[in-house]
Amino acid sequence: xxxxxxxxxxxxxxxxxxxxxxxxxxxxxxxxxxxxxxxxxxxxxxxxxxxxxxxxxxxxxxxxxxxxxxxxxxxxxxxxxxxxxxxxxxxxxxxxxxxxxxxxxxxxxxxxxxxxxxxxxxxxxxxxxxxxxxxxxxxxxxxxxxxxxxxxxxxxxxxxxxxxxxxxxxxxxxxxxxxxxxxxxxxxxxxxxxxxxxxxxxxxxxxxxxxxxxxxxxxxxxxxxxxxxxxxxxxxxxxxxxxxxxxxxxxxxxxxxxxxxxxxxxxxxxxxxxxxxxxxxxxxxxxxxxxxxxxxxxxxx
Numbered sequence: 001x002x003x004x005x006x007x008x009x010x011x012x013x014x015x016x017x018x019x020x021x022x023x024x025x026x027x028x029x030x031x032x033x034x035x036x037x038x039x040x041x042x043x044x045x046x047x048x049x050x051x052x053x054x055x056x057x058x059x060x061x062x063x064x065x066x067x068x069x070x071x072x073x074x075x076x077x078x079x080x081x082x083x084x085x086x087x088x089x090x091x092x093x094x095x096x097x098x099x100x101x102x103x104x105x106x107x108x109x110x111x112x113x114x115x116x117x118x119x120x121x122x123x124x125x126x127x128x129x130x131x132x133x134x135x136x137x138x139x140x141x142x143x144x145x146x147x148x149x150x151x152x153x154x155x156x157x158x159x160x161x162x163x164x165x166x167x168x169x170x171x172x173x174x175x176x177x178x179x180x181x182x183x184x185x186x187x188x189x190x191x192x193x194x195x196x197x198x199x200x201x202x203x204x205x206x207x208x209x210x211x212x213x214x215x216x217x218x219x220x221x222x223x224x225x226x227x228x229x230x231x232x233x234x235x236x237x238x239x240x241x242x243x244x245x246x247x248x249x250x251x252x253x254x255x256x257x258x259x260x261x262x263x264x265x266x267x268x269x270x271x272x273x274x275x276x277x278x279x280x281x282x283x284x285x286x287x288x289x290x291x292x293x294x295x296x297x298x299x300x301x
Contacts, residue, residue: 002164004031008094010085010115011037011061013053016100016132021061023130023278024098026139028070036073036092037061040084047078082118089123096280097127101272117269120253120281126161127281129272144172146246148237148271151177151209154252154284159213161282162250163220171222175213176240177206178233203228234270242276250280 009024011017021037028035039054041047058074065072077084089097101116120127145166149155162173179202210226229236241249251268272279 002095002161004028004033004095006034006036006092006094007031007096007098008036008038008085008089008092009098010081010100010119011039011057012081013057014100014102014132016102016130018100019132020098020100020130022064023128023139025064025068025070027096027098027128029068030139030141033095034071034073035065036075036088036094038085038088039074039076040081041076041078042081043079082115082122085115085119086122089125094125097123097125099127099129100132101129102132114269114272117272120268120272123281124283124285126283129279129281131276131278133276140247142166142248143168143170144174144244144246145248145250146174146176146237146241146244148233148249148251148267149175149177149210149213150252150267151213152252152254154254154282156213156215156252157284158250158252158282160215161280163214163222165248165250166222167220169221171220172225173220173222174225174227174240174244174246175210176227176229176237177210178229178231178236179203179206180233181231199230203230233267234274237271238274238276246277248278248280249275250282253281253283 004027007024007028009021011021024035024037027033039057041049041054054076058076061074062072075088077088079087085097085099097119099116099119101114116127116129120129142165145162147155147158147162149159159175166173179199206228207226210228213226214224227240229240237249249271251271253268268281272281
């Protein structure tokens with residue numbers, strides 16, 4: 001299993017950030033990792049503004065870390081929140097960045113933007129995004145990890161990361177691939193003649209490719225399942241994650257240029273706003289090393 005040694009968490013006055021800090025605190029305790037909490041003071045706000053509130057927040061997180069026996073450092077920096085988090089990540093080189101997300105949609109999201117999406121798109125280490133609505137009394141190690149697979153190099157890295165996180169004999173990994181519905185995949189003239197056969201071919205091909213998606217040289221004791229879905233990618237994956245009872249969804253983040261990274265990829269961004277469980281965004285090239293473990297591989301269709 002991957003062991004985290006340094007975890008970076010962003011804190012502010014929101015409930016989403018408080019929940020993410022508790023999640024990061026639990027991970028730090030599980031892995032005996034050092035936790036670094038970063039707070040950004042918005043650039044248009046004087047650094048002295050809300051100083052008392054920031055001190056109170058710092059006191060609270062220090063107290064929680066002491067209660068849990070976690071080594072904690074706090075950094076406060078003036079600047080755009082996403083830029084500050086990314087700058088601190090480049091300096092600290094954590095194993096993972098933990099952020100809370102409000103899962104905003106529609107006009108509100110367009111107006112305020114998403115720090116979580118910007119960080120996930122540009123970070124060189126995995127980013128764990130914890131929904132505000134995700135609440136559990138006790139945070140356990142990941143035992144059922146779902147992976148969104150599109151057969152790109154980025155999703156290959158996501159699979160590798162899942163294999164390193166869920167490696168115990170009682171753990172489970174489910175690889176999910178979505179074949180788009182017939183309206184977007186099958187040419188119009190196939191709708192009446194051969195449409196079902198064509199889509200069946202796509203599903204069968206996806207099943208075979210999923211079986212081959214696990215690297216031969218990567219071994220784990222976890223049981224690996226595969227599932228091919230049909231329909232809208234984000235909607236079908238979100239529904240599958242909920243029905244499977246997975247405790248983590250991993251997606252790969254492709255490095256396809258400034259525009260696509262800024263948008264975080266259409267499917268990944270929609271999953272971030274819809275998935276009911278924490279989502280880990282894994283960059284195509286991970287800056288930190290992934291630990292390997294030589295155990296048996298079990299693949300269940």
